[in-house]
Amino acid sequence: MRTILVTGATGRVGRHVVAGLRAAGVTVRALVRTPELAGFPPDVELIQGDIYDPDAVRRAAKDADAAFLLWPSYGATGAEKIVPELPRRVVYLSSLNAPSGGVWGDVEQLLQHAGKEWTFVRPGGFAVNAQSWAPQFHAGDVVRVPSPQAGRSLIHERDIAAVAVLTLLNDRHIGQIYDLTGPEVLTQAEQIQTIARTIGKQVRVEAQSDTEARQAMLEMGADPALADSAVAYWASLVDTPEPVTTTIPELTGRPALTFDDWATEHADEFRPPRD
DSSP, X not given: OOEEEESSTTSTTHHHHXXXXXXXXXXXXXXXXXXXXXXXXXXXEEEEOOTTOHHHHXXXXXXXXXXXXXXXXXXXXXXXXXXXXXXXXXXXXXXXXXXXXXXXXXXXHHHXXXXXXXXXXXEOSBGGGGGGGHHHHHHOSEEEEEOTTOEEOOBOHHHHHHHHXXXXXXXXXXXXXXXXXXXXXXXXXXXXXXXXXXXXXXXXXXXXXXXXXXXXXXXXXXXXXXXXHXXXXXXXXXXXXXXXXXXXXXXXXXXXXXXXXXXXXXXXXXXXXXX
16 A cells, blocks of 8 residues: 545544554645644645535545545435445444444445445444543433443443454455454443543532433534434343453554543543633
8 A cells, every 4th residue: 555545534533543644654635624724744646625525525635545434424315426436445433333324334235336346344333432421420420321221331431443454455455344342331310430430520410301412413414314313223222231242452462442441531521620
């Protein structure tokens, strides 16, 4: 590999993908909306444009050997125009829920039908989504979430990126599907208490109603069907927790990072802002 295109490069996973590829010595090209705000080292080639714009993707993909694809929408509409413009080799950041359909399954099918040399990286829940609780930590000593006893095997964003990088750099991963999770199941209440313990704060966890949780999803831009399915999914995890896979240690040769690791690294985000 000589040049690898990274989409979603300024995001939670993408920045770690860029860093990993740079460390491996390949040329990194990033498709970004506002290059002046990207904050990357000067050796990262920045292409101004939007992932939804086929012309911009075509420019960014020119002469690239491979691409890391993050499709940021809640639906696959428009992806049918983008996928053909990508390099032949694509590592797609999909989801553990892709077999159930939805946007992740739809984009996977588009890549397959386009004849790409694909790898599907399918993580479960991202530990970094716990950042959405930060305002409640700042505001007081109560954190309200839907289904506090939902069991989740959250994955650290650095582990997702590590798998993406190694699959981009080795063709033996072409045609492979990798289900990724963290190394343990914690309930949402246990996750909150892990963060609280890390920052030295006492908090109480309360259950958010389904209606409140659905409204919060809608306010984040989810369509009603996705909001309904998310709330139902969290409820289902109370009795049937998420699985734990061993893919990360098998591929990387080291243990998967824990939620405690994540909470320690992100602790400052949950501490009240200083005056």
